[in-house]
Amino acid sequence: MFISFEGIDGSGKSTQLVLLRDWLEERGHKTITVREPGATALSESIREILLSNRQSITPSAELLLFSAARVQLVEHIIAPALTEGRIVLCDRYVDSTTAYQGFGRQLTMADVAACNRLATQGVMPTVTLFIDVPYDQAQLRMQFHPAAGEPDRMERSGRAFFERVRTGYLDIAAQEPERCHVVDGLRERAEIHHDILNIVVPALVRCGLEKP
Numbered sequence: 001m002f003i004s005f006e007g008i009d010g011s012g013k014s015t016q017l018v019l020l021r022d023w024l025e026e027r028g029h030k031t032i033t034v035r036e037p038g039a040t041a042l043s044e045s046i047r048e049i050l051l052s053n054r055q056s057i058t059p060s061a062e063l064l065l066f067s068a069a070r071v072q073l074v075e076h077i078i079a080p081a082l083t084e085g086r087i088v089l090c091d092r093y094v095d096s097t098t099a100y101q102g103f104g105r106q107l108t109m110a111d112v113a114a115c116n117r118l119a120t121q122g123v124m125p126t127v128t129l130f131i132d133v134p135y136d137q138a139q140l141r142m143q144f145h146p147a148a149g150e151p152d153r154m155e156r157s158g159r160a161f162f163e164r165v166r167t168g169y170l171d172i173a174a175q176e177p178e179r180c181h182v183v184d185g186l187r188e189r190a191e192i193h194h195d196i197l198n199i200v201v202p203a204l205v206r207c208g209l210e211k212p
């Protein structure tokens, strides 16, 4: 089973991923957590290039770099972990590309879809949790984050960009309601976690990993 977390930076993805992972592990499930871009040596190197403010990157180059990082992660980590029967928890996945490079950078959707097909190798999440928080609120949370530093290259893209990204996520959720769930991220951590369990537990049952 494969669960991905989506949303803009500061929406609470990493917080909710850890809460879900701890819950799953306590119930005896074997999980593996990965972040995008990253998790393999190559993908972490690409992450550094993508997030660095040292050079500019054209939107198409950005699409290809994210896709390269993803396919390495899928082939080396995600696909083998799924074969072993683990629950894969992924902090961002293919919907980030549709939302950020498609809606945000306004690249042609046919190009984005072609890259996504190649990058995922057809490996799609069972469940995607889109944690929806308005840009201003996410910005505010990031300022108080203990590890807050200078905004990275992606974070410098500005309000209009992030509003398009949010529209993109909502569009994906409207098109694929079975897989992609919108979670209201403007509440207490525990309440959001509870909502997420209400989505994930039925999926675990469907996958035969929990009893009805």
Ligand SMILES: Nc1ncnc2c1ncn2[C@@H]1O[C@H](COP(=O)(O)OP(=O)(O)O)[C@@H](O)[C@H]1O
Binding pocket: 007, 008, 009, 010, 011, 012, 013, 014, 015, 016, 141, 142, 144, 145, 146, 185, 186, 187, 188, 189, 192
């Ligand atoms: N529901 C919440 N309410 C208020 N603050 C939150 C909530 N969830 C997370 N945070 C805080 O907001 C910041 C960003 O959360 P994080 O999980 O790192 O987001 P992301 O991984 O999406 O960037 C962190 O400081 C975190 O502690």
Ligand SMILES: [Mg+2]
Binding pocket: 013, 014, 015, 091
């Ligand atoms: Mg995070």
